Amino acid sequence: MKDTALLSAPLQVQDLTVSYGGDPVLTGADLTVPEGEMTAIIGPNGAGKSTLLKSALGLVKPLSGTITAWDQPLAAQRDRIAYVPQRASVDWDFPTTVLEVALMGLYRQLGLLRRTRPHHRDKALACLDRVGMSDLADRQIGQLSGGQQQRVFLARALAQEAELYLLDEPFAGVDAATEAAIITVLHGLRDAGKTVLCVHHDLSTVPRYFDHVCLLNRHTVAQGPTATTFTDANLMRTYDGRLPTAA
Known part of the structure; x- marks a missing residue:
């Protein structure tokens, strides 16, 4: 019988192995994202953090492992999931306005013809x-x-009215005001019962921002509540015996 906590998990990754060009990026990685909490994936450069997130979204095909959302195949739950990619992966020269980007979050509601109505515009503006x-x-x-571009892509995700929000380095390269604005929105989502998963790099903010952490270095080193998992001992294991000064 499965653990009831796992049955309700918005995202469950088990024994995930991913390879790029024959080189292993993740080996037997596990991740359980608790419902209604903010979870961070942290680890050194090259640890496979973004790969884990993209695999969980179905954007990267793993060699092996299972990925479920609310104990169902990922494809069956995709409408309940929103994604904010890394800024570096977006073509910012594409000719589109801020409002048009936010409206992209409503595509599932707009239907096949993508015809927007005043209430769609009002929702995107909100x-x-x-x-x-x-x-x-x-x-x-x-x-x-x-920082403004990052806020717009967060607005696009908000327009989806998802239950699980996946963000890849949402605070990377943004100013302090944008970081404060983003974390306020994300905490608001959590407080409303939504689930948030972020790839994160700034160890100094982990205890203040996140309820739950997954420490990753090509495999899952440790995961659990931040208060008991984000420890010097686990960080030493994750960062190959070199405790980051930011921690």
């Missing part, structure tokens, strides 16, 4: 307002700063 970007709704996305 999501932009939550991240402090509604005043720039008509601005070209490529004209924004890095």
Whole structure:
């Protein structure tokens, strides 16, 4: 019989192995994302953090392992999941406005013809307002700063009204004001019962930002509540015996 906690987990990754060009990136990695909490995936560069997230989304095909969402195949639950990619992976020269990006989060609601109505526009603007970007709704996305672009992509995810939010390095390269705005929105989602999973690199903010952590270095070193898992001993194991000064 399965553990009831695992049955309700929004995301469950078991024994995941991924290889790029014959080189192993992840080997037997496990991840359980608790419902209604904020979870961080942390580890050194090259540890496979983004690969784990992309595999969980079905964007990277693993060699082996199982991935379920709410104890169902990932494909059956995709409408309940929103994704914010790394900024570096986005073509910011694509000619589109801030509002049009936010409206992309409503594509499942718009139907086959992608025909927007006033209430769709109002909803997208409300999501932009939550991240402090509604005043720039008509601005070209490529004209924004890095922090502003990140806020817009978060607004797109909010428009999906998902239950599980997956974010790949959402605080990388943003200013302090944007980081504060993003964490406020993410904590608001958590407090509303949503589940948030972030690839994260700043160890100094982990205890303040996250309820749960997964320490990764090509395999899962440890995972659990931040208070009991984010320890010097586990960090030493994760970072190959060199405790990061930021911790």
